[in-house]
Amino acid sequence: xxxSERPPLGGTGTWYLGLAIxxxxxxxxxxxxxxxxxxxxxxxxxxxxxxxxxxxxxxxxTTAEDGAQLILRxxxxxxxxxxxxxxxxxxxFHTYLQRAMPFYSRKQRQWLPKVYVTGGKQMxxxxxxxxxxxxxxxxxxxxxxxxxxxxxxxxxxxxxAMHNLAGVVITQPLAWGAAARFNWREAVVGAGLVQHPEQxxxxxxxxxxxxRSELPPATPTLIITSQGxxxxxxxxxxxxxxxxxxxPYGYQDIYADIFYQLLYPQWLPAHDFLTTMTWDMxxxxxxxxxxxxxxxxALQRHAMGAMVMTVATRVAQLLCHQPTFTTHLGDQPWxxxxxxxxxxxxxxxxxxxxxxxxxxxxxxxxxxTQITRLLWHGPLCHYGMPELQxxxxxxxxxxxxxxxxxxxxxxxxxxARHPVWCDRFRHQYDDLFLLAEILxxxxxxxxxxxxxxxxxxxxxxNLTADRSSSAHPEQRLQALLENQFPPGFMPTPTDPWIVETxxxxxxxxxxxxxxxxxxxxxxxxxCLNPIQAKRLRQxxxxxxxxxxxxxxxxxxxxxxxxxxxG
Numbered sequence: 001x002x003x004s005e006r007p008p009l010g011g012t013g014t015w016y017l018g019l020a021i022x023x024x025x026x027x028x029x030x031x032x033x034x035x036x037x038x039x040x041x042x043x044x045x046x047x048x049x050x051x052x053x054x055x056x057x058x059x060x061x062t063t064a065e066d067g068a069q070l071i072l073r074x075x076x077x078x079x080x081x082x083x084x085x086x087x088x089x090x091x092x093f094h095t096y097l098q099r100a101m102p103f104y105s106r107k108q109r110q111w112l113p114k115v116y117v118t119g120g121k122q123m124x125x126x127x128x129x130x131x132x133x134x135x136x137x138x139x140x141x142x143x144x145x146x147x148x149x150x151x152x153x154x155x156x157x158x159x160x161a162m163h164n165l166a167g168v169v170i171t172q173p174l175a176w177g178a179a180a181r182f183n184w185r186e187a188v189v190g191a192g193l194v195q196h197p198e199q200x201x202x203x204x205x206x207x208x209x210x211x212r213s214e215l216p217p218a219t220p221t222l223i224i225t226s227q228g229x230x231x232x233x234x235x236x237x238x239x240x241x242x243x244x245x246x247x248p249y250g251y252q253d254i255y256a257d258i259f260y261q262l263l264y265p266q267w268l269p270a271h272d273f274l275t276t277m278t279w280d281m282x283x284x285x286x287x288x289x290x291x292x293x294x295x296x297x298a299l300q301r302h303a304m305g306a307m308v309m310t311v312a313t314r315v316a317q318l319l320c321h322q323p324t325f326t327t328h329l330g331d332q333p334w335x336x337x338x339x340x341x342x343x344x345x346x347x348x349x350x351x352x353x354x355x356x357x358x359x360x361x362x363x364x365x366x367x368x369t370q371i372t373r374l375l376w377h378g379p380l381c382h383y384g385m386p387e388l389q390x391x392x393x394x395x396x397x398x399x400x401x402x403x404x405x406x407x408x409x410x411x412x413x414x415x416a417r418h419p420v421w422c423d424r425f426r427h428q429y430d431d432l433f434l435l436a437e438i439l440x441x442x443x444x445x446x447x448x449x450x451x452x453x454x455x456x457x458x459x460x461x462n463l464t465a466d467r468s469s470s471a472h473p474e475q476r477l478q479a480l481l482e483n484q485f486p487p488g489f490m491p492t493p494t495d496p497w498i499v500e501t502x503x504x505x506x507x508x509x510x511x512x513x514x515x516x517x518x519x520x521x522x523x524x525x526x527c528l529n530p531i532q533a534k535r536l537r538q539x540x541x542x543x544x545x546x547x548x549x550x551x552x553x554x555x556x557x558x559x560x561x562x563x564x565x566g
Contacts, residue, residue, distance in 0.1 A: 015161040017139075017193065018413025020171040020208060021094060023228070023251065023379055025051035027407035028139055030150045030161055033417070037410035038150035038158075040139070044076070050407060052138060053079045054094060056131035058123070059087040072127065074134045090117055093128045095228060097187075098180035099498065100491045102126035103542040105507060113491055113502035120301035122499050129183050136191035167199045167558060169412040171208045173227045174246040178431040179488020182549060189548045197548060198427075198555035206234030207242055207421050208411035209375050209404050215418045219372040220364070222357075222399065225408075226378030228252040229289070233356050235364040235371075242421050243364040247356040249287040249349060251316075251379040256296060257284045258336075259312040261344045266334040273304050285348030290494065297496035316383050346384055350391050357395070371396045377404040419559035425473060428554045429461055431486035436551045437461065438480060439537050446525035449478055461554065481526045483515045490539075507542065510535045 018029045018037070027050060028040040042049040057073045078089070096115050102125040105112045111124035141148055141159050150158045168188050172180060185197045194200065203211075205225035213221070213236075221236045227250045234244040261284050268274045279295040282288055299305040318325045319338050326335040361368065374396055381388060381403070392401060415422055434456075441455055453463055453474065463473040490508050491498040502508070516536060517526040544550055 014166045015164060016413045016416060017162070017165050017168045018171070018208070018409040018411065018415075019136075019168065020205075020408035020412055021054060021092075022051075022407070023092075025054045026135065027051055027409040029407070029409040029413045030153065030158070031410070031413035031416075032161075036152070037413050038153045039407065039410050041149050041151055042076070043147040043149075052076070052135065053091075054135060055079065055089065055091045056093055056128075056135075057087050057089050058127070070127070072131055072134065074131050075138045088118065088121055088123070090123075090128075090131075092228065093117070094132055096125060096128050096497065097132065097183040098176045098488055099495055100125055100488050101179050101182060101543050102129055103507070103539075104546065105505060105542070107506055112505055112507070114499040115497050115502075116297060116301055116499060118300060118306055119303055129187055132184075133187040133190040136187055136193060140192060162193075165194050165199070167201060167416075168193050169201045169203055169415045171205055171408050171412045172202050173230045174204050174232045174244055175230045175248060177487025179486070181430060182432060182488075185549060186547055198558060201415055201422055201427060201559070203412050203415055203422065204232055204234065204242075204244055205377065205408055206232050206236075206244060207415075208408035209377055210234070210236045210242060210411070210421070211414045211417060212404070212406065212411040213375070217373070220366045220370050221373040221375065222371045222396065224353075224374070224376040224381060226251050226380030229292070231353060231356070231378075231380060233353075233360050235360055235366055237364065237366075243360055245356050245360040245363070247287055247353055248289040248292075249285065249352060249380075251383070252296075253282075253287075253292060254345060254349070254380055254383055255309055255312045255316055256292070256299070257282070257345045258315050258341070259299075259308050260284065260295075262315070262336045262340055263308065263312060263334070267329055267332070270332040271329065277302050277304075283348070284345045285350075285352055287352055294496045316379075320383060320385075342387055346387055349384070350388065354391075354395070368396050369398050371399045374399040374401045375404050376401070377408070416559055422559060424557055424559075425463075428557055429473070430551075430555075431476060431480075432489065433551050433554060434461075434476065435480055435486060435489070435536075436540055439533055439540070442533065443528050446520035446527050447481075448525045449474060449481065451525070452477055452481065481517050483517055507539060511539055 014033060016031050018031065020027050029037045031037040039050070040052075042052065053075050055074065055078050057078045059071050061069050061071045099115065100113050102111055102113070104110070111126040114122045114124050115128070117123045139148075140162055149155065150161075153161070170184055170188070172184070181202055185200045188194060188200050189197060205227060206223040209223050209225060210217075210221070216238050217236045218238060220238070223234045223236065225232050229248060229250040229252055231247045231250055232244065233247065234242050236242050260281050264274065277299065279298040280291055282292045282295055299309065315325060315336055319336065319341055323339070324335060324337045326333060328334070374392060389401060392399070437456060437459065438452070441459065443452075443455070447455070456477075457463055490511055491503065493503060493512065513535070514529055514532050516529055516532045518529060520527050540551070
């Protein structure tokens, strides 16, 4: 579409776009205050599709004029054809964007960090961010090759709404941090969905579920949602914020445990390829994230890793509908049963989930008998039925249990209905901004938490902006004083998904060389290390050289105009 064909800016109405990712791909929905949500639908070969495939294909193309170039195709550009076997094909690649922030290393003349992908191949994180950007660009009507529509909206109104969005609301797991938010904002702005980072909001899956329901709830409502590597739990109260917590075990973990516990022991004697798989096997149902990440990374690097995980996923799906399943791997017969799944995997996971439920109940000050409604969403909850249903019915005897089958994008789009559930402080003052602001403050004297808070407030940081934040401002500032950098600011040194040569890069080594803050000699306050402060400023310059976000000012909060008066 050229400029003469683009719908005029300033069209009537305020539209919000909601985005959510599940095991099938990306869903999207439009919402306008006072209306119902309009989920996106794709017409493909006479069938209606509800998801945009979150996949990418990478290959090298060589021409006499330009030499070798890396070519990227995403979404329906890939699924419309069968990719050649020599092309690198990735799904659910967005998960890498929580691990680090890409930058161009002038010393190495390449993008860092690199991550391990399928089959042990290496890929710059920058390319995965670009892939996400291109997937999101396919949401704009003029770039989607198959017909795209929003259910219930005339085509001309849909086209105009998409080019005049007031905001984009993205559903993300509670466990994801500053790097994921930063990378997603870059992809959304780069895709042209909105022009400014402050127009992009983040919400949790339980919040998206709650936003589809009665607001505020008449009685305490418990919400359970499962993502790839986490299960998020929330309690929506009649008054006040959403009380949330997370358990680092999701539906991808149940697939892995099915392989580790049910398939691997049966296959091992007869199949030599399994002897080349080495990992520290996680305890079934137990959310040891570091151990699970090491095992998952080792499995993905293996040539047969994708195959065994595909089989494990299929087993999980089949055991939802039948008590046993028997088939062959080569000449070897093997059998799995629902009873084994429950005894070896589901039962220990129920114990883990119960701990998280107790924690969130305690924080909310709610008893199990006060919960009158329980909503659950996601594959892990589905695979755990009916055992999970029985466990929950026993724990919450007065609750009406309800499975939520609709995609979460429609709920996310409606965040402006109840903006008190948006973490306003984190939106305006992300951890990356707070760290950059401390470096600009550059204190020469030891600083206590109180002194730092006062200094930031003099610079305009409103530390009382929102007490509904999942982590109070003082807790986040204290973490920075104790040298706990925002998640993904630099890769965790033991992150198995990051290529070892990237871990060893001079830029990361310089940041890890010494702490940014040291405890004052008298124990009263923290002293800024000037050498480390200079190194971090240089690193920030590298990170922000080619980005839309510059972290020089806090983001505005456009939803404030919709907050209730009084």
